Amino acid sequence: MLLDKKIHRTLLTVILFCGMTVMCHAQVKLSDLFRAMPDSLLPVLSENNRLDMIDFMASGMKAEVSNRLGGKSEMTLLTDDSLRVKVSEALTVILLLITPLDSIENGGNIICFIRTYGTDASMLQSVTSFYTPQWSQIDQTPPLQEEDRRRIQALDMQTILNWERDILKKD
Numbered sequence: 578m579l580l581d582k583k584i585h586r587t588l589l590t591v592i593l594f595c596g597m598t599v600m601c602h603a604q605v606k607l608s609d610l611f612r613a614m615p616d617s618l619l620p621v622l623s624e625n626n627r628l629d630m631i632d633f634m635a636s637g638m639k640a641e642v643s644n645r646l647g648g649k650s651e652m653t654l655l656t657d658d659s660l661r662v663k664v665s666e667a668l669t670v671i672l673l674l675i676t677p678l679d680s681i682e683n684g685g686n687i688i689c690f691i692r693t694y695g696t697d698a699s700m701l702q703s704v705t706s707f708y709t710p711q712w713s714q715i716d717q718t719p720p721l722q723e724e725d726r727r728r729i730q731a732l733d734m735q736t737i738l739n740w741e742r743d744i745l746k747k748d
Contacts, residue, residue, distance in 0.1 A: 669693045677719035
């Protein structure tokens with residue numbers, strides 16, 4: 578009888594531990610991270626703006642909101658691991674959820690935050706930074722998987738191609 582109680586207790590402990598482990602490694606969605614993003618990182622959009630954009634995208638509607646500056650901001654892409662927001666005529670933000678090489682074993686993701694400034698496609702400037710899922714900035718560029726490096730480079734290349742296209746149109 579005493580042995581049965583110990584077995585049940587041990588079995589219950591193992592089940593709880595396994596359940597907690599699975600929950601800790603559950604797939605994080607970028608929409609959840611965007612929802613929790615501090616206002617200080619993108620002050621023109623309030624938390625309610627971000628929530629509305631996510632809800633509009635989930636409903637298949639145009640995800641446009643009035644921002645804090647009185648202008649319009651629009652989310653144009655939302656997947657589990659990427660999103661794009663045209664914050665204003667002069668700012669586009671892209672977030673990518675990536676897994677750096679040094680955390681593949683433990684399943685840790687980071688956020689790649691790309692801000693592209695400019696109104697003239699020939700004069701765009703992008704700034705890339707990295708954050709933990711808790712929105713603490715990572716000071717150094719983490720070692721990236723080749724696939725993630727290509728995704729970031731493709732965004733940079735798209736900016737260059739837009740620049741070349743607009744220059745060629747003007748000539």
